[in-house]
Amino acid sequence: MSTPSARRLVMDILRRTLDNNQDLQAAVDDVLSASPATPQDKGLATELAYGYLRMRGRIDFLLSQLLKNPVQTSPIMKRILGVAIYELLFLSRIPDYATLDWAVTLVRERLDQTMGKVANGVLRSLLRLGLAVRFEDYYQTKTAGHDQFLSAWYSCPKWLVRMWLNSYGKERTQAFLQATLGAPPLGVRINRGHARAEELRNNLQPLKLDSSNWGFAVTQWPEFLQQAVSEGAATRQSLAAQKIMDFLGVDHWPSPVLDACAGRGGKTYLVAERGKSVWASDVNVFRLRQLKAEGARLGFDIPAFRAQGQGPYPLRQMPRTVFLDVPCSGLGVISRRPDIKWKRTAADCAGLVALQGEILRAAADILTSGGCLAYVTCTLNPEENEKQIERFTRDHPSFSCLRQSTSDPAEGLGEFFYGAVLRKS
Numbered sequence: 001m002s003t004p005s006a007r008r009l010v011m012d013i014l015r016r017t018l019d020n021n022q023d024l025q026a027a028v029d030d031v032l033s034a035s036p037a038t039p040q041d042k043g044l045a046t047e048l049a050y051g052y053l054r055m056r057g058r059i060d061f062l063l064s065q066l067l068k069n070p071v072q073t074s075p076i077m078k079r080i081l082g083v084a085i086y087e088l089l090f091l092s093r094i095p096d097y098a099t100l101d102w103a104v105t106l107v108r109e110r111l112d113q114t115m116g117k118v119a120n121g122v123l124r125s126l127l128r129l130g131l132a133v134r135f136e137d138y139y140q141t142k143t144a145g146h147d148q149f150l151s152a153w154y155s156c157p158k159w160l161v162r163m164w165l166n167s168y169g170k171e172r173t174q175a176f177l178q179a180t181l182g183a184p185p186l187g188v189r190i191n192r193g194h195a196r197a198e199e200l201r202n203n204l205q206p207l208k209l210d211s212s213n214w215g216f217a218v219t220q221w222p223e224f225l226q227q228a229v230s231e232g233a234a235t236r237q238s239l240a241a242q243k244i245m246d247f248l249g250v251d252h253w254p255s256p257v258l259d260a261c262a263g264r265g266g267k268t269y270l271v272a273e274r275g276k277s278v279w280a281s282d283v284n285v286f287r288l289r290q291l292k293a294e295g296a297r298l299g300f301d302i303p304a305f306r307a308q309g310q311g312p313y314p315l316r317q318m319p320r321t322v323f324l325d326v327p328c329s330g331l332g333v334i335s336r337r338p339d340i341k342w343k344r345t346a347a348d349c350a351g352l353v354a355l356q357g358e359i360l361r362a363a364a365d366i367l368t369s370g371g372c373l374a375y376v377t378c379t380l381n382p383e384e385n386e387k388q389i390e391r392f393t394r395d396h397p398s399f400s401c402l403r404q405s406t407s408d409p410a411e412g413l414g415e416f417f418y419g420a421v422l423r424k425s
């Protein structure tokens with residue numbers, strides 16, 4: 001039997017994202033848009049790519065138990081077996097024999113007959129383990145120590161498990177790890193100035209999991225929401241991201257606001273929708289172009305210019321608020337971007353800490369007395385969060401931190417942001 005289209009697509013997506021370092025969603029978009037596959041196959045390929053990357057740590061642990069020589073097994077063999085194991089354990093609608101069939105065929109095609117037989121043996125051994133491998137107990141008895149157990153069961157690299165345990169303690173770490181395993185709820189922000197805003201808010205009530213004023217987390221994305229987005233009445237944005245902006249008191253920020261890491265403008269237009277005069281800058285011109293297109297959709301025309309966050313800023317008038325949604329390690333949004341946990345390293349985090357420090361210093365220079373500095377990351381790493389702000393206020397005694405917080409796992413939004421707001425005396 002030939003390998004079904006969805007599995008070829010998923011192998012291509014995984015090659016791009018894991019071997020070529022492309023962002024997962026961009027890899028999915030590129031591969032699917034170039035493929036004539038059916039919508040069902042494209043849906044399955046997306047589900048397999050996200051699902052496999054979420055569970056890859058647990059799957060690799062199982063492979064380490066099932067393969068005779070896991071270290072010397074080729075990466076492509078492990079990847080094919082990994083996706084097949086994901087299907088066997090997590091997708092009940094695909095019969096086991098169909099999974100074994102495509103996986104063995106693909107291993108034979110990419111490697112050889114002998115490896116095809118090995119693949120067949122490994123998958124059959126997994127099936128013989130039965131239900132046990134679906135439960136925590138199996139991993140608890142097969143691993144040495146709590147870190148290793150957490151790493152296997154929650155499918156997370158050991159360095160990250162250790163960093164979180166040292167920084168956040170057992171209970172919070174477990175809550176963060178649990179959140180990485182599922183897809184986060186969809187988020188929507190209503191454009192409160194839009195003529196249909198009130199109607200949209202009423203229509204969203206029955207779908208809501210949680211809400212904050214004009215922000216919603218929803219269980220589904222019906223046609224009327226798609227329509228609202230195309231009419232500029234709504235924007236896709238996680239509720240966790242909107243809540244951190246409320247926590248930072250965005251409604252009270254003095255204008256003009258410079259959003260100095262504006263990217264595609266996700267948060268820039270949240271600020272604009274709150275009635276603030278806002279300017280956008282970013283180092284990436286391509287993102288700024290997308291930001292301008294977003295403005296056209298939402299009915300805003302805000303000044304946008306390229307600038308390095310480390311300065312200098314090409315400004316004639318000074319902002320009264322600088323908003324920094326800084327480049328960060330993204331460890332708070334693993335549920336949405338599961339590729340991150342397999343790509344990030346402790347060394348990347350250290351580089352980002354240094355860059356964020358420089359961006360903060362340049363922001364401090366352009367703020368005058370009474371100015372407001374708002375800092376956000378989507379990561380769970382104290383060096384980029386609390387310790388970054390601690391170092392900054394120590395080096396800049398004219399700034400005091402008014403409040404700081406990290407999203408609470410108990411809210412169930414699956415994504416975690418850190419935010420701090422500071423005032424210059």
Ligand SMILES: C[S@@+](CC[C@H](N)C(=O)[O-])C[C@H]1O[C@@H](n2cnc3c(N)ncnc32)[C@H](O)[C@@H]1O
Binds near residue numbers: 265307310
């Ligand atoms: C977390 S993203 C911002 C997301 C955006 N605020 C939003 O809500 O859609 C960080 C942004 O920082 C930008 N960036 C990275 N390095 C930078 C630098 N040295 N100076 C300014 N911006 C930088 C990236 O291009 C990216 O758009």
